[in-house]
Amino acid sequence: MGGSVRKACPCLERLWERICGDKSDPGTGNVSDEGRDGEVQEPAAAPRPAAAAEGSMIYTALWLFDSRHPDELSFREGDLFKVLVREGDWWEAQKIQQNGRVLETGIVPRNYLARGESVDGQLWFFGTMDRLQAQKHLMSPDNQNGAFLVRLSVKDGLGYVLSVKSEDRVKHFKVVQSECWFYVELEDRFSSLIDLVEHYQEHDLCTGDRLGEPCGRREPQPPDLSHITAIDWELPKEEFTLKEQLGSGYFAEVYRGLWKGRINVAIKIIKNDSELNHAEFHREVEILKGLRHRHLISLFAICTASAPYYIITELMEKGNLLNFLRGPEGAGLDLTSLVDMATQVADGMSYLEEQKSIHRDLAARNVLVGENYICKVADFGLARIVKEPFYITADTKIPYKWCAPEAISHGKFSIKSDVWSFGILLYEIVTHGAMPYPAHSNQEVYRQVSRGYRMPAPPNCPNLLYDIMMQCWSNDPEERPNFSKLWRQLSLSRYNLV
Template sequence: MVGYIKMSHLPKRFVSLWDFTAEAPEELSFKAGDVFEVLDRSEDWWYVQKLKWDRKGKAEMGYVPYNFLAEEGTVEEQAWFFGEMSRTEAASLLMEDGNNNGSFLIRASDKHEILYVLSVRHQDSLRHFKIMRNAAGQFHLNNTSFFPDLYQLVESYCKKPICPGLTLTKPCVKNEPVVSDLSPVPLDEWERPREEFTLLRRLGKGNFGQVHEGLWKGKQKVAIKIINRDVTSQDLFVKETAFLKTLHHKNLLSLYAVCSVSDPYYIVTELVPRGDLLNYLQDSEEDELDVEGQLDIATQVTEGMRYLESQNCIHRDLAARNVLMGRNNICKIADFGMARVILDSYYVSASMKIPFKWTAPEALEYGLYTVKSDVWSFGILLHEIMSRGMQPYPALLNYEMLEFLKGGQRMKAPPKCSTRVYDIMLMCWALNPNQRPSFDDLKTMLENLSNYEGSEVTTIH
């Protein structure tokens, strides 16, 4: 729950943190500091009334992007509060130009024992402090100084060192958020005319087609995946992708629309500018992506997969090449070309397009896919992350995989990988699917490996 500073009642008004210019009649322009009453909170666009009349004495109402607003009187209004955010996202922001020694932010944590984390830039490195709360409701970083709210905690450490040689200076520069989805008003159809989209430059090629940067109605940047018609039938394609459009999670690529009336098919998604995780891993240096950053990326993937599991959806092609790196290192699970909705606990496929080295033995042998086969693939992905993009089983050919795995053999640990992280991989690679952990279990295991200043968690060497 969001912490409140000093309020005698639950606030119901929202304040805009940035300017916004409307691009459609149903949208509402506003300036930073404008105050609103929210009338409808559907999806990513909220319908609001501005609590300030226009020159004609009329109430201004319309749709606004929800992530431009903060509830009045809460910590969300503070320049230093960044909401729920991953460790690598915080690091990426704090290391940007405009921030310096002592620049800081507070981010919400969804870990059971931690409400908030204070992330601080210390020269060219980052330090992260758990903000705990005692039974009396007081916030603290240690057992010597206690504060009634986050505001007073921040004020105190702006005046005195948080640790030797480090005092909070100014909040991290906060970037304007990205407006999500194509339109605030639900489009009449999930199927869109191909003429609404313009192809620009080619971004890459995957197992199921090419991906281009494009424009929707000449204004909004999108990614367009072009799929040849022979990959799937039109009915199945529309049915499966229509369900995928209902999925909404920070760590999943947002699907906007499809064009399936003629060949080739288009899948239209949000545009993620930084490319795929595999290239990011292979191109990054150790000082740019340390062990903590690697574990944070893995944890973000478990967040997205845990959500997919809750929606009875299996991915079937989880790999570093199918995870995209968004702004500030937010991971987006992508490439739903093989994803399937499951009504029972499993899905049987006769497809010959199989990513052998990422696929669980029961899926290789019988075409049997479950959430636990995705867990197996996650173990391979975790190996990719910790090895900085090494090819799995480099000495094996595809047809040798099943015999190798059924014989009880597994990939060795990547160089410099800790025993505890490798043990998680081995759990994912249990031959019996029922013995593999859930994504919820995996998220907890990875979080327990994270290191915080002053915490009891052991640093990974």
């Protein structure tokens, strides 16, 4: 009976608590700076309120976007949209005024929009994120004291967490959500998360902290050069301008470039493309275009009408992970930041694992680094087509030090041989880019590893990280962990390193 009355009359919630007491009182000041993930284990959060019907939703632009095709709409931050067709990464939408009057209709990138009056549309809402990721965002020098964000905890059922920059640290407050209320402190309850945030921008939290400006966030990149290249990615070379060279290897030279004189891209020019199976190359590119993940490099386009072939990808400003680790910026990173980079790589590889895709050449040189130390796996999928014909004619170029024994002896590449390579990559990360097996030649490495030799733990490497390396280097491929497990292990290890 009591439960029915409370459900029917939520406005009597406070009165009911005075009469009967609150059986689930979490106490006040749900703040925690320490612990497994820095969050208090409160009663499980109630499900998020059901959203309005999709057709009635109004979306808000979070960033400025300049159209790249006549069918696309340009817009500014705050512009309103009614979405007509939700399909893939590009939506058809109407730009509207506050009164609903339609201004124009066209194509827009969906990652630039959020539901208007919902939590998703707030600049301070960062979606699902763990404590360490929140700290990395908030401790950026661009954020002032009081900068904050709201996130959904990665822990099932824990719900929303308010993370606030407080001098030289970040504090995390569990937001309790009942059927009708959101609150951090029991005496101050709000009907929405937006109301809660606005209240604490005007009033202090129990710790004396007050919310300032939302945490700065980086503008996303459109998932393609334009909505047209999402389905037609063969482009003429004339649309691209080569700038400075970024790198050169056995298989390709990489340049910074511009598409149509305005969009930054990376242009990989393949050497020895006469060795390629052209039909296979195009089939593989079609598969790769469908692989989308936050820790995989986006393939934008190819130019194959004439030699040499171009592969067009997103540009990562800090270059490849190996050179970054060996440079002054990488050398200054602490172990927690390094492990975070390894965790990102494991996350991207876990997605490839789910998609039944194999990398075949996973190494620090094939991971790219962007702003805020975002890491993305590159060169996946094309290793078999672009690199292996060259390996056949130039055996000395085979990356023995990264290859699993079965890949060298029998040509057996699998996601488990990628796991072996990930163990070597983890060694590279922990040592700030040291060469694996420094005292051995390529051929010596294969002989020694086949006899059971494994690299010793690097200096100052925690046991838990070396244990992960050794799991990756199990002689039996089936005994090696999968990438999903590696991602979980590394995610947990970051908390133990703080």
